[in-house]
Amino acid sequence: MAEQVLLYDTTLRDGMQGEGMSLSADEKVRVAHALDELGVHLIEAGFPSSNPKEEALFELLAGESFANAEIAAFGMTRRKDSAAADDPALRLLADCFAPVCTIVGKTWSLHLEKVTRVDPEENLRMIADSVAFLRGTGKRVIYDAEHFFDAWADDSAYALRCLRAAAEAGAENLTLCDTNGATLPAQIAEATATVVAELGDTVQVGIHTHDDAGCGVANSLAAVEQGARLVQGTVNGYGERCGNANLMTILANLQLKLGYDCVAPGQLERLTETAHLIDELCNVSPNPNQPYVGANAFAHKGGMHVAGVNRDARTFEHIDPEQVGADRRLLISELSGKGTVEARAAKTGVALDAEAAARVVERVKELEHRGYHLEAADGSFDLLIRKEAGDYEPLFRLESWRVIVEKQEDGKVQTEATIKIWVGGERFVRTSEGNGPVNALDNALRDAIAETYPHLGDIELVNYKVRILDESKGTGAATRVLLDAGDGSETWGTIGVSENIIEASWEALVDSLEAGMLPARVERGRQPAAPEVSSP
Numbered sequence: 387m388a389e390q391v392l393l394y395d396t397t398l399r400d401g402m403q404g405e406g407m408s409l410s411a412d413e414k415v416r417v418a419h420a421l422d423e424l425g426v427h428l429i430e431a432g433f434p435s436s437n438p439k440e441e442a443l444f445e446l447l448a449g450e451s452f453a454n455a456e457i458a459a460f461g462m463t464r465r466k467d468s469a470a471a472d473d474p475a476l477r478l479l480a481d482c483f484a485p486v487c488t489i490v491g492k493t494w495s496l497h498l499e500k501v502t503r504v505d506p507e508e509n510l511r512m513i514a515d516s517v518a519f520l521r522g523t524g525k526r527v528i529y530d531a532e533h534f535f536d537a538w539a540d541d542s543a544y545a546l547r548c549l550r551a552a553a554e555a556g557a558e559n560l561t562l563c564d565t566n567g568a569t570l571p572a573q574i575a576e577a578t579a580t581v582v583a584e585l586g587d588t589v590q591v592g593i594h595t596h597d598d599a600g601c602g603v604a605n606s607l608a609a610v611e612q613g614a615r616l617v618q619g620t621v622n623g624y625g626e627r628c629g630n631a632n633l634m635t636i637l638a639n640l641q642l643k644l645g646y647d648c649v650a651p652g653q654l655e656r657l658t659e660t661a662h663l664i665d666e667l668c669n670v671s672p673n674p675n676q677p678y679v680g681a682n683a684f685a686h687k688g689g690m691h692v693a694g695v696n697r698d699a700r701t702f703e704h705i706d707p708e709q710v711g712a713d714r715r716l717l718i719s720e721l722s723g724k725g726t727v728e729a730r731a732a733k734t735g736v737a738l739d740a741e742a743a744a745r746v747v748e749r750v751k752e753l754e755h756r757g758y759h760l761e762a763a764d765g766s767f768d769l770l771i772r773k774e775a776g777d778y779e780p781l782f783r784l785e786s787w788r789v790i791v792e793k794q795e796d797g798k799v800q801t802e803a804t805i806k807i808w809v810g811g812e813r814f815v816r817t818s819e820g821n822g823p824v825n826a827l828d829n830a831l832r833d834a835i836a837e838t839y840p841h842l843g844d845i846e847l848v849n850y851k852v853r854i855l856d857e858s859k860g861t862g863a864a865t866r867v868l869l870d871a872g873d874g875s876e877t878w879g880t881i882g883v884s885e886n887i888i889e890a891s892w893e894a895l896v897d898s899l900e901a902g903m904l905p906a907r908v909e910r911g912r913q914p915a916a917p918e919v920s921s922p
């Protein structure tokens with residue numbers, strides 16, 4: 387049987403250091419589930435409670451269940467000249483629900499001298515005490531050796547002593563970090579081979595690299611080939627500066643090129659969908675040239691290439707795109723598979739015959755061509771399925787809406803929206819103010835229909851994201867709006883696309899309310915809340 391390599395995702399911690407990266411706690415939970423379904427083994431969620439947002443995340447994660455993945459909490463070695471048990475950050479790690487704790491510590495004397503001003507012997511005690519403290523509270527511990535490869539080049543004997551301190555204190559994994567991304571594959575291979583030879587019998591070795599020299603993926607593979615059995619990386623290579631090693635590329639390479647056992651083949655087929663979904667959640671434009679999952683990864687243009695691929699795909703393709711869930715010919719989303727449509731319909735209780743399913747597929751393709759991206763808009767997708775199944779009732783009929791935005795001399799901006807709609811033969815005209823056009827429209831619409839649909843009161847908009855689709859057109863470009871809404875028991879995403887940002891927002895807004903009013907959700911909303919159970 388092929389040897390296993392563990393995938394350790396740090397998108398939610400190191401990946402969030404990237405320029406412009408920001409996710410709400412709910413979105414982080416969605417990312418975690420997508421990674422779990424892909425088969426990722428460990429998901430590093432962040433620092434338990436370094437701020438209220440992280441605290442909320444850990445609270446949410448504690449209530450989730452994952453099929454494959456375990457959650458790791460992140461922290462650092464104890465402060466100098468104090469006891470580990472007295473270190474508030476280590477106590478938080480010990481108290482949090484995550485079964486695995488990853489702690490980072492210094493290995494490089496340059497940092498000890500210039501940054502932390504810690505005596506090298508005290509540094510060894512800090513590592514050992516911190517690992518031992520967490521082990522003593524029942525945690526499994528991964529030790530991240532920060533700047534390991536720079537330290538190795540500087541003083542390999544001391545770098546090894548740091549690792550030994552962590553291993554002897556009970557760490558189950560020592561991850562060698564190329565924190566500055568400075569190292570090249572041959573150096574990574576040499577250092578990793580030595581560490582594995584010295585310590586590999588008693589402890590697992592891991593690798594964590596950054597892409598500053600363009601070698602993040604290559605360095606990870608070089609370490610695995612020398613015996614590392616855990617790879618840390620981020621989805622699509624998010625991360626500060628040039629990014630972390632791209633875990634999507636690493637996974638495909640380990641499994642398809644090097645024959646390691648990382649995830650099940652069916653899970654690997656989720657690679658493209660997962661990469662795109664998480665791009666959408668992070669509001670990042672997918673890189674069309676990204677290996678394996680980019681829109682161009684299996685797109686063929688030249689006549690000879692197309693003819694060759696048609697005769698035998700191996701002539702111009704390095705793998706079968708289906709292995710990573712990519713589509714060779716047309717660059718369309720995973721949702722355009724008929725099987726996916728049928729599965730989703732079944733899950734949401736819609737009877738969909740084969741013909742209607744084919745119509746949904748066609749409709750998805752057409753919408754994607756116009757800039758819609760339904761992978762992160764499950765609410766809009768559910769509505770689309772219902773429309774094609776003939777099982778769709780609009781909440782209202784629109785006569786018109788109008789938005790006025792007024793900026794005054796004193797700098798104040800005021801927004802007012804008026805809507806005219808029909809519900810069940812009755813005409814409603816409502817005007818509302820808001821802190822912006824979308825908020826004002828939302829207020830006016832709810833004002834008009836709240837009485838007819840009381841469940842709307844439970845639906846809250848939790849997130850609003852805007853992306854410009856064709857940036858070269860400047861202010862004339864099309865705009866894509868993604869809205870996330872929730873009713874306390876679940877959240878769903880919806881989408882709108884238009885050259886007018888308010889129209890795109892309106893479209894997403896109406897979808898989000900209609901998706902929230904679908905029978906299954908209203909039904910769930912009516913069930914009494916589970917009784918509160920006090921923990922022992």
Ligand SMILES: [Zn+2]
Nearest residue numbers: 400565594596
């Ligand atoms: Zn890092």
